[in-house]
Amino acid sequence: MRKSLTTRQIVAEWIIENLIRLCGISAILFVFGIFFFVFREGAPLLFGEGGFDLIKFLTSPEWYPSSNSNPRYGILALILGTASVSCLAVLISVPFGLGAAIFISEFCGPKLKEGLKIVIELLAAIPSVVWGFIGLTLMKGIIESVFGVPFGLTVLNGAIILALMCLPIIVSISEDALRAVPDSYREAAQGLGATRWQLIYRVLLPAAKNGLLAAVLLGVGRAVGETMAVLMATGHAVNIPIDGTPPYFHALDSVRTLTATIAAELGETAQGSPHYRVLFLIGIFLFCITFTINLVADLVVRGIRKE
Amino acid sequence: MSEPDPNYSVNVRDFSLWYGDFQALKNVSLNLRDGIITSLIGPSGCGKTTLLRSFNRINERYGNVTTSGEITILEKNILDADVSLPELRKSVGMVFQRPNPLPVSIYENIIFGLRIHSDRKDLRRSEMDEAVETALRQVRLWDDLKDKLKNRATSLQLEQQQKLCIARLLPLKPRIILMDEPCSALDVDGTRAVEELMVSLADDYTILIVTHNMAQARRVSQECIFMLLGEIIEHDRTEQIFLSPRNQKTTEYIEGRYG
Ligand SMILES: Nc1ncnc2c1ncn2[C@@H]1O[C@H](COP(=O)(O)OP(=O)(O)O)[C@@H](O)[C@H]1O
Ligand SMILES: [Mg+2]
Numbered sequence: 001m002r003k004s005l006t007t008r009q010i011v012a013e014w015i016i017e018n019l020i021r022l023c024g025i026s027a028i029l030f031v032f033g034i035f036f037f038v039f040r041e042g043a044p045l046l047f048g049e050g051g052f053d054l055i056k057f058l059t060s061p062e063w064y065p066s067s068n069s070n071p072r073y074g075i076l077a078l079i080l081g082t083a084s085v086s087c088l089a090v091l092i093s094v095p096f097g098l099g100a101a102i103f104i105s106e107f108c109g110p111k112l113k114e115g116l117k118i119v120i121e122l123l124a125a126i127p128s129v130v131w132g133f134i135g136l137t138l139m140k141g142i143i144e145s146v147f148g149v150p151f152g153l154t155v156l157n158g159a160i161i162l163a164l165m166c167l168p169i170i171v172s173i174s175e176d177a178l179r180a181v182p183d184s185y186r187e188a189a190q191g192l193g194a195t196r197w198q199l200i201y202r203v204l205l206p207a208a209k210n211g212l213l214a215a216v217l218l219g220v221g222r223a224v225g226e227t228m229a230v231l232m233a234t235g236h237a238v239n240i241p242i243d244g245t246p247p248y249f250h251a252l253d254s255v256r257t258l259t260a261t262i263a264a265e266l267g268e269t270a271q272g273s274p275h276y277r278v279l280f281l282i283g284i285f286l287f288c289i290t291f292t293i294n295l296v297a298d299l300v301v302r303g304i305r306k307e
Numbered sequence: 308m309s310e311p312d313p314n315y316s317v318n319v320r321d322f323s324l325w326y327g328d329f330q331a332l333k334n335v336s337l338n339l340r341d342g343i344i345t346s347l348i349g350p351s352g353c354g355k356t357t358l359l360r361s362f363n364r365i366n367e368r369y370g371n372v373t374t375s376g377e378i379t380i381l382e383k384n385i386l387d388a389d390v391s392l393p394e395l396r397k398s399v400g401m402v403f404q405r406p407n408p409l410p411v412s413i414y415e416n417i418i419f420g421l422r423i424h425s426d427r428k429d430l431r432r433s434e435m436d437e438a439v440e441t442a443l444r445q446v447r448l449w450d451d452l453k454d455k456l457k458n459r460a461t462s463l464q465l466e467q468q469q470k471l472c473i474a475r476l477l478p479l480k481p482r483i484i485l486m487d488e489p490c491s492a493l494d495v496d497g498t499r500a501v502e503e504l505m506v507s508l509a510d511d512y513t514i515l516i517v518t519h520n521m522a523q524a525r526r527v528s529q530e531c532i533f534m535l536l537g538e539i540i541e542h543d544r545t546e547q548i549f550l551s552p553r554n555q556k557t558t559e560y561i562e563g564r565y566g
Contacts, residue, residue, distance in 0.1 A: 109370070184407035191365055191403070192420045192475065193396035202423065207410050 038287065042280030050274055057281070063238045065265065065275045073278045075285075077238045081155075081255035084241050085230055086223040088159035088251060089166060094216055096163070097170030101215075102200060104171070105178040117172075124168035128228040135161040135233025149252050153235035156251040161233045162226055166219035173218060177211020178204055210300050217297035224259075225290050231260035258282050316341040316483055316513040317362065322376035324357060326369065331357045333537045334376070339483075339530075344505060344514040346528035346545065348521060350560065354537040355517040356404075359485050362515070363399040364392060381482060397424055400476030402486040406468035408460035408475075413452055416460045416471055417442050420479040438478040446474040446504055466497030470504060484508070486516040490523065502527050521561065525549055533557045 005013070045052040060074025104116050139160060140152035147156075181204055189203045205212070235254025242249050262279050269276040317339035324332040331354045339345050347355045360366040361378065364385060377384050385395055397420070408416050417439045421430060439456065443449040448470050452463075460471055469489060476484060486505070490498040505514060505527050518524050524531055524545065531545040533554075541548060541557045552558045 182407075184403065184405060185409055187365065187368070187403060188407040188409055188472075189419070189423075190368065191363065191396060191401040192423065192479070193393035194419075194423045195393055198423045202419070203409060 035287070038280055038283050042277055042282075042284045045274075045277050045281050049277070052274075057278070061240055063261075065269075065278065071274065073274070075258065075261075075282060077240045078256055078258045078261050078282070080240050080242060081234070081238075082224060082257040082259070084155050084249070084251075084255060085158040085162060085234060085257060086220060088155060089162035089223045090216065090220050092159060093163035093166045093170055093219060097167050097215070097219065098174055098212065100167070100171045101174035101178055102204075105175050106196065106200065106204070120168050120171050123164070124172075126165075128165065128226060129232075131161050131165055131229040132232030135229060139233065143252070147252055151235065151254065153233060153254055154252045155234060155241050155255050158230045158234035158255075158257075159251070161229050162223045165226060165229060166222050169222055170215045170219040173215035174208075174212050177208040177215065180211065181207045210303050214297045214300045217293050217300065221290050221293040221297065224293065225286065227257075227259035227263050230257050231263055234260070236260060236264065258286055262286075314341055315339060316380065317515075318377075318379040320377040320379075322361065322378055323374065324354075324361060324366070325373045326357075327371045331537050332361070335537075335539055337532060337539055337542055339513060339515060341513050342510065343529040344509045344516060344527050345530045345532060346524035347515060347517045347532045347534065348519065348524050348560075349534035349540075351519060353534045355519075355534055356487055357537075358534070359487050359515060359517050360401075362483070362485055363396050363401055364390075365396070365401065393424065397479045398481050399483045399485060400479065400481035402469070402472050402476070402484065402489045404488045405492050406465055406472050408463070408468050408471050410459065410461050412457050413460045413463070413471060414439055414456040417475045417478060419475060424479060442474040442477040445477055445508070446470040447500075448474065464497075466493050466500055469493060469497070469501055473501075473504065473508070481512065483513045483515065486514065488517055488519065490518075490520070498523070521549070533560060535560070 045057075046054065057073055057075060058079070059076055060072065061076040062072040062074040063077055064070070064072045100116070100120075104113055108116065135157050136153070139157045143149065143152035143154060143157050185203050185207060186199060189199045194202065234257065236256050237254035238256050239253055241251070241253040241255050262282055265275070266279050269279065315338040317337075319335055319337045322332060322335045323330060335358060347359065349355055357366065361374070362380065362385075366372050374386055376386070378386055380395070381398060383390065409419060411419075414435075418430075418435045421435065421438060440449060440453075443452060448467060451467070452458075460468065463471065469492070473484070473489075489505075490501050493501060502523065505516065508514065516524075516528065528545050530543065531548040532542045533540045533548060533552075533556075535556055541552060541554045543553070548557060549561060552561060
């Protein structure tokens with residue numbers, strides 16, 4: 001084959017090949033570059049700069065970064081803010097997402113299926129600031145009037161908004177997982193007299209469980225990493241929504257998340273200051289969480305492929 | 308309850324079936340004799356699978372199916388709207404062209420039918436163990452598999468998988484077993500083993516088997532139905548069909564003039 005090519009073609013091919021290679025390598029370089037940059041800005045703290053205490057950083061609820069006399073950098077409240085909004089969001093979106101995926105793959109006709117898939121894609125295309133806006137106005141009003149609370153920017157508000165944002169990922173990946181279940185399993189179960197529900201919970205859900213788990217994990221990853229919408233919908237108050245008085249978890253409290261803190265404060269800090277470095281450390285912390293979640297999801301998906 | 312004619316377990320009257328606009332079965336009428344193996348032969352695309360899949364109404368999965376006529380099984384027209392499909396499929400079991408064990412253990416495959424047809428609290432462990440052993444003995448897999456009941460059924464050899472697919476019907480005590488080219492995925496030894504198994508089951512069950520292997524139809528079935536283009540051309544004792552068919556088209560098919 002090669003022999004029949006002219007010199008010009010060979011040169012052109014060489015250039016194109018290397019150009020593509022460069023693009024591929026640069027993607028990797030960018031990822032490492034970003035990681036390196038974030039790590040460089042935050043890491044000095046990990047090596048004890050300015051008497052920084054990692055344990056205190058993670059376990060103290062006191063976040064007073066701009067106090068003149070005694071700045072304190074405890075992110076426990078922020079961690080719990082992120083955790084509470086994300087967990088509640090996942091609790092809301094998983095049943096709806098799975099239900100929608102089951103409906104799309106097992107119950108509806110081809111036309112409705114196409115329509116629903118388009119709607120889901122539209123949902124995925126809404127920018128996060130628009131979601132935040134919906135939280136700030138519409139959802140705030142709804143929560144205030146339904147629950148009779150004075151201030152509707154709460155854990156619940158953020159969680160509902162986040163749940164809607166996670167929904168497209170959860171639905172589309174779950175639907176893929178259900179569709180990947182061989183039709184012969186459906187025929188086998190129905191041939192033995194299984195009803196649709198028996199088919200779903202005895203055969204389809206177990207057979208698709210890895211894919212469904214991956215869908216949930218990617219939804220969690222999305223929830224943890226989301227910034228703009230939660231910044232606008234949760235009230236941005238440093239507060240732990242969990243305490244010893246019933247109902248122990250206060251979904252109608254305002255909170256603040258890790259991501260929102262970085263977004264709101266990074267612009268006001270002096271480069272290289274302790275506050276600046278702490279925000280980068282939060283970034284590293286978030287990176288580790290989402291990286292772990294995505295890695296696990298990826299391994300789970302890979303597990304499916306092997307089967 | 309008294310059956311109209313105890314000799315037949317399936318009566319089909321003027322049954323037609325359409326996939327959308329395409330008529331796949333045309334005014335089919337036939338009786339399947341109780342307690343024997345009947346084979347269904349004919350060129351590919353003539354509607355054998357469609358007819359077979361009408362008897363447990365699993366065709367309806369496709370959504371674009373309409374039917375007319377009557378199919379009476381166990382004194383009931385199974386095409387009636389009030390027929391319970393789970394109950395129908397409990398008494399009319401089906402074996403598919405490709406072995407399709409569920410992706411669970413051998414044990415769970417066999418008791419799957421019991422689980423979906425009984426309340427959880429009525430199922431006792433000893434009962435299930437017994438059902439598994441009986442079913443596996445009936446299909447002659449017990450000695451090979453008795454120590455591997457927890458293994459995944461999908462990891463078995465194809466021949467064992469297909470036998471398992473037969474075995475999992477038995478705990479439900481079906482009256483009729485439908486088989487759609489059950490040996491087409493198997494090698495010569497597997498085919499022989501499954502054929503022997505069918506013959507041994509024929510005492511207790513009415514079996515209808517689709518095959519396009521005429522030698523197989525001759526080996527296992529007492530009666531034989533020849534179909535062409537959605538119609539039944541001839542239905543008779545198997546020797547009769549193969550030795551002196553009445554219809555010219557049957558002769559041509561048996562002599563290998565259609566694909
Ligand atoms: N789900 C379906 N939708 C539309 N047409 C079908 C479907 N299944 C089968 N057919 C058509 O019905 C006819 C009979 O098919 P089938 O019963 O599978 O034949 P056989 O099993 O004898 O080979 C064929 O012409 C086939 O194309
Ligand atoms: Mg067929």
